[in-house]
Amino acid sequence: MKLAIVGLGLMGGSFALDFRCIYPKSKIYGLDISKKNEKHALELELIDELIELEDISIADVVLVSVPVDISLIIIPKILNFVNKETLVFDVGSTKELICKELLDHPKRKNFLAVHPMAGTEFSGPNAAVKGLYFNKTNIICEIDKTSKKISRKALKIFQLLNMDILYMDSKSHDIHVAYVSHLSHISSFMLGKTVIEKEKNEKNIFNLAGSGFESTVRLAKSSPETWTPIFLQNKKNLVLAIEEYILNLNNLKQIIEDNNRSSLHSILNNTNRIKEILTNTKVENEK
Amino acid sequence: MKLAIVGLGLMGGSFALDFRCIYPKSKIYGLDISKKNEKHALELELIDELIELEDISIADVVLVSVPVDISLIIIPKILNFVNKETLVFDVGSTKELICKELLDHPKRKNFLAVHPMAGTEFSGPNAAVKGLYFNKTNIICEIDKTSKKISRKALKIFQLLNMDILYMDSKSHDIHVAYVSHLSHISSFMLGKTVIEKEKNEKNIFNLAGSGFESTVRLAKSSPETWTPIFLQNKKNLVLAIEEYILNLNNLKQIIEDNNRSSLHSILNNTNRIKEILTNTKVENEK
Numbered sequence: 001m002k003l004a005i006v007g008l009g010l011m012g013g014s015f016a017l018d019f020r021c022i023y024p025k026s027k028i029y030g031l032d033i034s035k036k037n038e039k040h041a042l043e044l045e046l047i048d049e050l051i052e053l054e055d056i057s058i059a060d061v062v063l064v065s066v067p068v069d070i071s072l073i074i075i076p077k078i079l080n081f082v083n084k085e086t087l088v089f090d091v092g093s094t095k096e097l098i099c100k101e102l103l104d105h106p107k108r109k110n111f112l113a114v115h116p117m118a119g120t121e122f123s124g125p126n127a128a129v130k131g132l133y134f135n136k137t138n139i140i141c142e143i144d145k146t147s148k149k150i151s152r153k154a155l156k157i158f159q160l161l162n163m164d165i166l167y168m169d170s171k172s173h174d175i176h177v178a179y180v181s182h183l184s185h186i187s188s189f190m191l192g193k194t195v196i197e198k199e200k201n202e203k204n205i206f207n208l209a210g211s212g213f214e215s216t217v218r219l220a221k222s223s224p225e226t227w228t229p230i231f232l233q234n235k236k237n238l239v240l241a242i243e244e245y246i247l248n249l250n251n252l253k254q255i256i257e258d259n260n261r262s263s264l265h266s267i268l269n270n271t272n273r274i275k276e277i278l279t280n281t282k283v284e285n286e287k
Numbered sequence: 288m289k290l291a292i293v294g295l296g297l298m299g300g301s302f303a304l305d306f307r308c309i310y311p312k313s314k315i316y317g318l319d320i321s322k323k324n325e326k327h328a329l330e331l332e333l334i335d336e337l338i339e340l341e342d343i344s345i346a347d348v349v350l351v352s353v354p355v356d357i358s359l360i361i362i363p364k365i366l367n368f369v370n371k372e373t374l375v376f377d378v379g380s381t382k383e384l385i386c387k388e389l390l391d392h393p394k395r396k397n398f399l400a401v402h403p404m405a406g407t408e409f410s411g412p413n414a415a416v417k418g419l420y421f422n423k424t425n426i427i428c429e430i431d432k433t434s435k436k437i438s439r440k441a442l443k444i445f446q447l448l449n450m451d452i453l454y455m456d457s458k459s460h461d462i463h464v465a466y467v468s469h470l471s472h473i474s475s476f477m478l479g480k481t482v483i484e485k486e487k488n489e490k491n492i493f494n495l496a497g498s499g500f501e502s503t504v505r506l507a508k509s510s511p512e513t514w515t516p517i518f519l520q521n522k523k524n525l526v527l528a529i530e531e532y533i534l535n536l537n538n539l540k541q542i543i544e545d546n547n548r549s550s551l552h553s554i555l556n557n558t559n560r561i562k563e564i565l566t567n568t569k570v571e572n573e574k
């Protein structure tokens with residue numbers, strides 16, 4: 001199997017490692033806009049060889065793992081180059097716009113819109129980790145627009161990675177991830193910003209910070225190159241999510257100001273349900 | 288050494304385990320308002336024996352690990368019972384009010400106001416873990432109000448636990464923790480609330496949730512009994528912190544609505560500094 005990876009960062013590099021694990025005899029090509037990333041990906045043996053975009057037709061599978069604004073430009077180009085049998089899939093965190101962009105592309109049937117719920121707060125080929133894709137939830141959007149033969153090829157790979165597939169239309173996908181993924185990043189980035197602004201003496205931040213702060217602020221370490229275009233592409237849903245979040249924050253602030261102990265306790269208590277929700281569905285997924 | 292623990296939850300139970308580790312021959316007494324907690328603490332061998340508040344004078348050291356509103360009532364009572372040599376310290380997350388309450392207590396010199404930057408999102412004696420206190424930052428407030436002899440006793444314990452001591456007045460303490468601890472909890476609780484409200488079909492929450500959401504929402508699992516009184520006691524500082532957080536969220540929302548790519552990128556990029564801040568101070572602390 002010949003895999004070509006366009007974009008050799010965390011997602012692309014980690015996919016190389018996991019793909020090698022399920023297809024040990026595969027040949028992995030790669031390219032990146034950054035020469036440094038290409039060099040590191042070769043040194044780390046994530047990829048076997050560099051490739052030019054024009055030569056990508058030699059690949060059986062093409063993974064596009066670039067920022068979602070670049071995807072809009074590069075995926076149509078890649079589709080122009082590939083042959084009839086090639087699977088091209090992306091792993092971007094937004095799906096509505098890319099699906100819309102490709103709607104009338106003559107090779108739309110070669111493309112599968114994919115969003116694995118996997119990642120870390122680190123970036124670049126050095127951040128690549130084995131096992132990032134294994135056992136994760138994988139959202140596939142609008143699979144009916146992909147040819148049966150090509151989607152079967154993709155599903156085989158995801159099955160070998162033991163991923164849980166969730167089918168969704170691209171609009172619903174973008175609404176859901178606005179809440180469970182993009183809003184988490186916003187809340188974490190703004191927590192980091194608020195605390196940095198307050199604590200002019202930076203040393204105090206960590207000295208006083210327990211593991212709670214570190215875990216809540218973890219996503220604020222994420223790459224601006226990745227997240228700027230995600231936030232902008234999902235603007236419509238994300239702005240609503242932020243507004244609901246601010247409403248809840250304002251409401252809680254008022255309850256605290258009013259010394260309303262019973263309302264405060266009841267809100268915290270109801271929100272504790274997140275514990276059971278996450279545990280139950282986890283157990284169910286592990287069955 | 289005889290230790291009495293008032294409040295046998297996560298903090299008290301974990302302290303029992305760590306105290307036993309540094310003083311293997313110690314005798315540990317305990318009491319809790321909940322008979323179930325007392326029973327569990329005995330079964331888990333966190334404590335050797337139950338004790339009545341009236342008999343607490345037999346202890347050399349008394350740890351008060353109860354919700355901060357209960358501390359205000361129970362610490363003055365405990366101080367009434369203890370003898371001249373006994374160290375009484377709390378581990379509450381707010382310090383201004385308890386220090387104010389005890390200002391004129393005839394046994395103020397026996398009390399040390401302590402806040403270890405340690406904890407987990409779990410609660411109760413079953414949540415007790417070994418090593419919770421080891422190597423953590425420990426804030427001590429207004430040590431000059433404690434007798435030298437008694438504070439030396441406390442410092443010896445904290446030294447054996449290899450804790451980093453940070454001295455602070457109680458007002459500064461409450462301001463700082465409003466940002467690096469209490470606001471994290473608020474942001475996490477409200478993220479959980481917003482997502483639960485949106486995702487009526489709860490199963491979707493976890494199916495779509497990557498490790499990013501789980502880490503950001505972790506603190507929303509925390510105990511309402513512990514956190515309701517903390518938020519209320521630190522109202523003055525916390526309301527300001529929430530307002531600054533909301534200001535940053537509103538500002539970011541506007542930037543996203545305006546499609547202002549460069550401002551958005553620059554805010555995310557500047558906030559990435561949290562990475563270096565946390566790493567550098569960590570390295571420094573580990574020296």
